[in-house]
Amino acid sequence: MTQIKRSSLPAEGPEGDPKEFVKEDPPSARMLRGSSIESSHRRLNDLTIDILVPFTRRALCGLSKATNPTSCTATDGRLRMMQNHINLAIQEGNVAFSNSGISGRLRLAYSYLVDDYDESQLAYSDILWNMGYRTDGKLDDMQEIREKYKADVVVMLVDNSSSCGLTFSGFPVSRSWAFSAVNWACAIGYYTFVHEVMHFLGAQHDRSTKLCPGTMCCEGQCSNFGWIDPKNRFRSIMSYDCPTENEYGCPRVQYFSQTTKYYELLSSDGLTSRYIRIGDRYNNNARVIRQNFATVAAYY
Numbered sequence: 468m469t470q471i472k473r474s475s476l477p478a479e480g481p482e483g484d485p486k487e488f489v490k491e492d493p494p495s496a497r498m499l500r501g502s503s504i505e506s507s508h509r510r511l512n513d514l515t516i517d518i519l520v521p522f523t524r525r526a527l528c529g530l531s532k533a534t535n536p537t538s539c540t541a542t543d544g545r546l547r548m549m550q551n552h553i554n555l556a557i558q559e560g561n562v563a564f565s566n567s568g569i570s571g572r573l574r575l576a577y578s579y580l581v582d583d584y585d586e587s588q589l590a591y592s593d594i595l596w597n598m599g600y601r602t603d604g605k606l607d608d609m610q611e612i613r614e615k616y617k618a619d620v621v622v623m624l625v626d627n628s629s630s631c632g633l634t635f636s637g638f639p640v641s642r643s644w645a646f647s648a649v650n651w652a653c654a655i656g657y658y659t660f661v662h663e664v665m666h667f668l669g670a671q672h673d674r675s676t677k678l679c680p681g682t683m684c685c686e687g688q689c690s691n692f693g694w695i696d697p698k699n700r701f702r703s704i705m706s707y708d709c710p711t712e713n714e715y716g717c718p719r720v721q722y723f724s725q726t727t728k729y730y731e732l733l734s735s736d737g738l739t740s741r742y743i744r745i746g747d748r749y750n751n752n753a754r755v756i757r758q759n760f761a762t763v764a765a766y767y
Contacts, residue, residue: 516764517576518664519618520553521609523584525626526651536587536626541580553578553624556654559721560661563704567723567753571760573664576618581606586625591633591648598623598646599635617767620645620667624654631659636666639759642766658704658719665705668759670723670752673706682749690751694724696743701730703745705752720745725753 525536531548533539553575560573584606586594597605598621613621623646631653635644645667653659671677673693679685693706699717702709703724709717722730724746733740746753 514571514760514764515574516571516619516664516760517574517617517767518557519576519609519613519616519621520578520624521581521606521612521621522549522553522578522624522651523581523586523626525585525587526624527580529626530651537585546580549624550578552651552655556660559655559658560664563658563661563721563723566721566728567725567756568728569723569753569756569760571756571764573661577612577616579612581609581623586627586648589627591627591630594623594625594627594648595633595635595646598648599644614767619763619766620647620664622647622649622660622664624649624651626651631657632663634663634666636669638669638755639763640667640669645763645766658721662704665723665752665756668763669755670705671755673702674750675710676707690749691755692724692750693752694746694750696745700732700743701745703752723752723756724750726751 524539524541527533527541527545527549528536528539530552531539531545533545539545557573557575563569564571564573584597589597597603598609601607601610609621609623619642625648627648627650630650632647632649634640634647637644647663647667649659649663669691671688671691671693673695674680675695677685677688677692679688679692682689694703695706695709696702696717699709699711699713701717701720703722704719705723706719711717720730722728722745726744726746726748728745729742730745731740732743
């Protein structure tokens with residue numbers, strides 16, 4: 468078991484909310500990709516999003532607490548540790564769907580070690596561009612591997628302390644832009660892995676982060692926002708931290724904002740509980756997730 472203090476994690480996202488990472492259509496033909504490699508891989512059902520998960524050597528070394536962060540040996544033990552990490556990230560997402568009344572599921576298509584790539588000094592936007600371009604000389608085989616394993620989306624685990632992750636997003640994102648980079652330390656427990664995947668489907672952050680207070684409609688969105696508990700006790704997966712002076716902030720819980728399911732809030736002694744709403748008609752990420760799940764699940 469590895470325990471990480473939440474306050475020691477990187478920032479939840481890059482400064483601001485850059486518009487360039489909302490990509491519904493590719494701006495250049497060289498970014499387009501066809502399905503050129505056949506595979507016997509088949510989806511279990513139309514509501515399964517298959518995920519390709521590359522991981523860098525820095526992420527592998529960081530997860531296994533190796534002395535050298537760039538040249539640790541990819542032993543069977545370290546690779547099993549990373550595989551368990553990835554499996555748990557996907558399982559956490561599926562539990563969140565179940566908790567939130569969402570029938571779709573995530574599934575691992577394939578995972579592999581990315582060698583000869585040092586992301587530590589790059590901006591997350593640069594990492595995404597390297598993932599997205601086929602012919603820039605960096606990560607150029609990623610698209611072919613994606614096509615081989617028929618992965619609907621790609622999430623690369625990296626070791627970069629500047630952020631927890633960044634994603635090309637849309638309503639939903641187009642197949643050509645379904646790439647995300649996630650800090651391995653934030654991927655599980657903090658739910659950043661599934662947080663970034665849901666940006667592919669169009670799920671937005673909380674209203675405070677999006678500068679859209681109350682019940683306003685902003686940028687065409689009237690209900691698609693994460694939930695922050697009014698008493699700052701917890702927040703949904705898509706929300707940034709609560710506005711509280713508590714140095715620990717408030718925890719993300721394994722739910723998406725919605726109107727039909729309630730979060731079970733335990734008392735401080737753990738002996739009693741009560742059910743608290745985790746969304747309303749103006750804060751309902753689950754609605755857009757349900758609307759777009761099948762679209763993204765059908766990319767391959």
